[in-house]
Amino acid sequence: MSAHHHRHRTRHRTRTAAAVLLLTTGLAACTGGGGGDEADRAAARAAAEQAVRGLAARDLAEVPLADGADPATATAALVEVVDGMGDLEPAVTLDEVEHLAGGQGGESGGSGEGSEGAPRATATLRWSWPLPSGAWTYTSRLALTGTGTGDWAAAWSPDVVEPSLRPGEELELVELAPARGDVLGRGGAALVTERPVVRVGVDKTQVGRAGLDRAARTVAQAVDVDPAAYVEQVRAAGPRAFVEAIVLRQEDTTPRLVRRLRATPGAVTIGTTRPLAPSRDFAAALLGRVGEATAEVVEESGGRVQPGDLVGLSGLAGRYDEQLAGTPGVQVRAVVVGDDGATGEPRVLHEADPVDGEPLRTTLDLELQTRAEQLLADVGPPSALVALRPSSGEVLVLADGPGSAGLPTASFGQYAPGSTAKVVTALALLRAGLGPDDTVTCAPQEVVDGRAFSNYDDYPAADLGRITLRRAIASSCNTALIAERRRVEPSRLTEAAAALGLGVDHDLGFPAYFGQVPPPASRTGAAAALIGQGQVLASPLAMAAVVASVQAGRAVLPQLLPDQRVDQVAPTTPLTEREAAQLRDLLRAVVTSGSGSALADAPGPPVLAKTGTAEHGEPDAAGELATHAWMVAAQGDLAVAAFVEDGASGSRTAGPLLEALLRAARDLR
Known part of the structure; x- marks a missing residue:
């Protein structure tokens, strides 16, 4: 058991004098012995049945006890013996009652001795404690x-509760915690595993x-927790309690903090381990955290979780807690408890080994995820980087920037994707009969039902006028696509999105938003949808899947948990290889001669890309709207998406992040 730690169920003990008690239950069955007529046996049975009721209630006030034992003292002693078993209620049945000749000895529990020659019987009790294991x-x-008057009384000592118990011993239930399963990444790398931590708090026995x-107050101030609340917590704890203030990673326990605590009587640090990711922020929104069970978690667990247990509280740690946590084992021990509450060396009466938790496998790449988070470290607004493999859908990176404040922007952010959604519009136009070399009109402005749509501020003047669809996608001309709106029925845009994996919900086993491309309610809404605005929404994960689908030639379903089966719903109109080839041609032009030209010198296979900028929110004092900055790309068997909630443009804000991630991926191969 050395690999496991003990968790004691909380209990309150009141010391009392030893007493003779009764403990029996069930329906008595008498067997003939050397004496006792039918009426006598019935009386013995009645006494046993009365004892059953006392045991069930842990109250022996109405139970006839031998040798004039005081029922109140007996009840207190009974409670004391079984108190260490917590709230567990045993099922106790009476196998048989064997009558003995009057005055005859015979084996029996209990220490009571009747009058010389008085009739005797021995009851055999069968106990069953419903332990978690x-x-x-x-x-x-x-x-x-x-x-001697036709009545019967029961003599009982601790060995009636458990046959090996000796006077002064009590039962104690100790839970043996299983080792928690690791969360693993690509190649079996440990993402969440036991890592050194330091528990900081006050030991009330030392002050x-x-x-x-x-x-x-000193401890609270040293570790930056609410001093007033912690002082009250310490006051309320028992006289021998260690009251934890915080758990720190070992690397966060500075020499200055240690010196300050050592100089304060009662302030202590305890080294232990906790299931942790490599760093505090590593995939934090996705992986979640492990901590002491809240009252709500205990209540919702149906008895699986006890107060004080370490459980997953959020993210994957919470959703897969039963798998990761394993099954606790137990020890039932006989202990002698002193008046001060201290226990002597215990005797183990029963033991069931814990079953360790099972690991949770993910496809996350430890090194590439770390690099992605480093790239986002200085980005102020909510931001994200996503990477996945088009060939398999394996998710390698789901990185959220510090501006996301712990929210899963990468997988569950819901934003207008702007011009990155022109990949969907391009597919819809291809299906409507427009080819990459067919011409469209890129005007400075396109008016729909009185609303004027224009291009981004620094749109190249050379790409205005009659240009090819390839050129319109490469330079990201809004007006050219809106001018072709009559070619695309609203439902066709939704179908094209589904063919690229956008707008089709799946339960991937973690929070994942696949976006929406709903049929628009107006002509202006239909125009906005063609450039990824209006009611069109997506997450960075969803847009990474879109460009991955173009690269793979089929709708790619992201996969993070390889052991979880997710059935992909086939699109109504699946992507064809010819359509995929045409889309790759269009997105390659973005890099060779368009808004993604910064990627033209990226080492490795050819890069496909699409930039995106989407207006959102309310105008500022100058009448300007803030813009989401997007970029998606595919290179070889890698598809990536970069997003910043507020940025100058896709190419200027998201582009450098995406390029750096592509280069990091090649460096780490």
């Missing part, structure tokens, strides 16, 4: 003695009452 069953014996508040 399975029932603990055994038998014990209870002595019954006739009173007198006069210095207690000072110790608590």
Whole structure:
């Protein structure tokens, strides 16, 4: 058991004098012995049945006890013996009652001795405790003695509860915690595993009452927790308690902090381990965190989780807690508890080994995820980088920037994708009969039902006028695509999106938003949808899947958890290889001669890309709208998406992040 730690169920003990008690339950069945007529046996059975009721209620006030034992003292002793089993209620049945000749000895539990020659009987009790690991069953014996007036009384000592218990011993239930399963990444790399931590708090046995508040306040200030709340927490804890203030990663326990704590009586640090990611921020929104179970978690667990247990509280840690946590084992021990609450060396009466948790496999790439988070470290607004493999859908990176404040922007952000959604519009136009070399008109402005649509501020003047569809996509001309709106029925845009994996919900086993491309309610809405605005929404993960689908020639379903089966719904009109080839031609032109030209010198296979800028929010004092900055790209068997909630443009803000991630991926191969 050295690999596991013990978790003691909380209990309150009240010390009382030892007493003779009764413990029996069930329906008595008497067997003939050397004496006792039918009426006598019925009386013994009635006494046993009365004892059953007392046991069920843990109250022996109405139970006839041998040798004039006081029922109140007996009840207190009974409670004391079983208190360490917590709230567990045993099932106790009476196998048989064996009558003995009057005055005859015979084996029986209990220490009560009836009058010389009084009739005697021995009851065999079968116990079954419903432990979390399975029932603990055994038998014990209870002595019954006739009173000489036709009544019977029960003599009981601790061995009636458990046959090996000696006077002064009590039962104690100890939970053996299983080792928690790791969360693994690509190649079996440990993403979340046991790592060194330091528990910081106050040990009330090491400081007198006069210095207690000072110790608590010093600890709270040193680790930046609410001093007033922590002082109250320390005051309320028991006299021998260690009251934890915070758990710190080992690397966050600075020499200055240690010196300050050592100089404060009662302030202590305890080294241990906790399931942690490589760093505090590593895939934090996705992986979630492990901590002490909240009251809500305990209530919702149906008894699986006990107060004080370490459980997954969010993210993958929370959703897959049962798999990762394993099954606790138990020890039932006999202990002698002193008046101060301290226990002596225990005897193990029953033990069931814990079953360690199973690891949770993911496809996340430890090194590339780390690099992506480093790239986002200085980005102020919410931001994200995503990378996946078009060939398999394996998600390699789901990185959120610090501006996301712990929210899963990468997988669950819901934003207008802007011109990155022109990949969908291009497919819809291809299906409507327009080819990459066919011409469209890129005007400075296109008016739809009184609303004027224009191009981005620094749109190249040389690309205005009659240009090819390839050129319109490469330079990201809004007006050219809107001018072709009559070619695309609203439902056709939704179908084209689905063919590229956009707007089709799946439960991937973690929070994932696949976006929406709903049929527009107006002509202006239909025009906005063609340039990725209006009611069109997507997450960075969804847009990475779109460009991955172009690269793969089929709708790519992202996969993060390889052991979880996700059935992909086939698009109504699947992407054809000819359509995919045409889209690759259009997106390659973005890099060779368009808004993604910064990627033209990227080492490795040819890069496909699309930039995007989407207006959002309310105009500022100058009448300008803030813009989302997007870029998606594919190179070889890698598809990436970069997003910044507020940026100058896709090419200027998201582009450098995406390029750096592509280069990092090649460097790490």
